[in-house]
Amino acid sequence: MATNGHSGDPPTCNHGNHEAHNGSNGVDSNGVHGPAASPSLLKEKTEKEKKEKERFSFSQETQTPSHGNHDNQHDHGAHNGSNGVDSNGVHEPLKKKEEEEKMEKKEELARFTFSQEPSFEEVRRLQAQFTDERDWRQFHRPRNLLLAMVGEVGEVSELFQWRGEAAEGLPDWTEPEREQLGQELSDVLIYLLELAAACHVDLPRAALRKMALNRLKYPASKVHGSAKKYTEYTD
Numbered sequence: 743m744a745t746n747g748h749s750g751d752p753p754t755c756n757h758g759n760h761e762a763h764n765g766s767n768g769v770d771s772n773g774v775h776g777p778a779a780s781p782s783l784l785k786e787k788t789e790k791e792k793k794e795k796e797r798f799s800f801s802q803e804t805q806t807p808s809h810g811n812h813d814n815q816h817d818h819g820a821h822n823g824s825n826g827v828d829s830n831g832v833h834e835p836l837k838k839k840e841e842e843e844k845m846e847k848k849e850e851l852a853r854f855t856f857s858q859e860p861s862f863e864e865v866r867r868l869q870a871q872f873t874d875e876r877d878w879r880q881f882h883r884p885r886n887l888l889l890a891m892v893g894e895v896g897e898v899s900e901l902f903q904w905r906g907e908a909a910e911g912l913p914d915w916t917e918p919e920r921e922q923l924g925q926e927l928s929d930v931l932i933y934l935l936e937l938a939a940a941c942h943v944d945l946p947r948a949a950l951r952k953m954a955l956n957r958l959k960y961p962a963s964k965v966h967g968s969a970k971k972y973t974e975y976t977d
């Protein structure tokens with residue numbers, strides 16, 4: 743997923759892995775780094791730059807080669823086939839309208855996609871900046887982040903727990919409920935990305951590799967229409 747758009751960024755330099763620039767440790771561009779800076783300040787600057795370069799960041803690219811599967815984006819046109827709604831007035835108007843509405847709904851669901859921006863790396867960078875600005879890195883160790891993420895998963899579950907089965911697209915949910923869901927899912931994602939970074943797992947790449955493994959484990963030709971676990975297949 744190419745993402746060089748930085749809408750919503752704080753007004754700081756944002757062309758790379760620079761989250762530490764906005765922190766509270768006082769090194770700025772107001773003459774401290776100028777030609778007259780003392781050797782100890784210059785040394786401090788060099789060490790700081792070195793540290794920043796070593797900071798973990800995710801890969802920028804998340805595009806996966808197409809394997810001809812029916813992902814959301816590649817599913818267009820799949821519903822224009824032969825299920826009987828034609829333009830010759832063969833069906834009664836009511837039936838035709840119902841069919842059309844059904845078709846529209848199906849296409850709408852199939853068409854759902856995320857925005858192209860931001861990338862995982864961008865979210866990771868902004869969260870790292872948020873953490874550094876508050877001197878919270880000390881509290882955001884892998885175990886803390888894991889527990890925080892699981893707590894947020896619990897908050898997502900709360901939104902679903904006393905309702906019946908939810909239809910795709912959550913047509914029965916109110917706007918405030920949907921907004922709440924978006925917030926809780928974002929909390930999960932934010933902690934997940936921070937956890938992955940804290941563990942030096944390049945999550946976008948790892949996810950692509952895992953999906954390639956999933957394809958091998960569950961060949962579409964073999965498992966089409968079945969939700970069985972791969973261990974349940976005998977051949």
Ligand SMILES: Nc1ccn([C@H]2C[C@H](O)[C@@H](COP(=O)(O)OP(=O)(O)OP(=O)(O)O)O2)c(=O)n1
Pocket residue numbers: 878881897928929932933
């Ligand atoms: N120590 C913290 C606290 C918060 N956050 C950020 C990441 C999450 O996106 C969000 C979580 O904030 P809260 O812990 O306040 O949880 P909620 O936003 O879910 O609030 P509530 O528990 O009231 O629903 O804020 C963080 O990074 N580190």
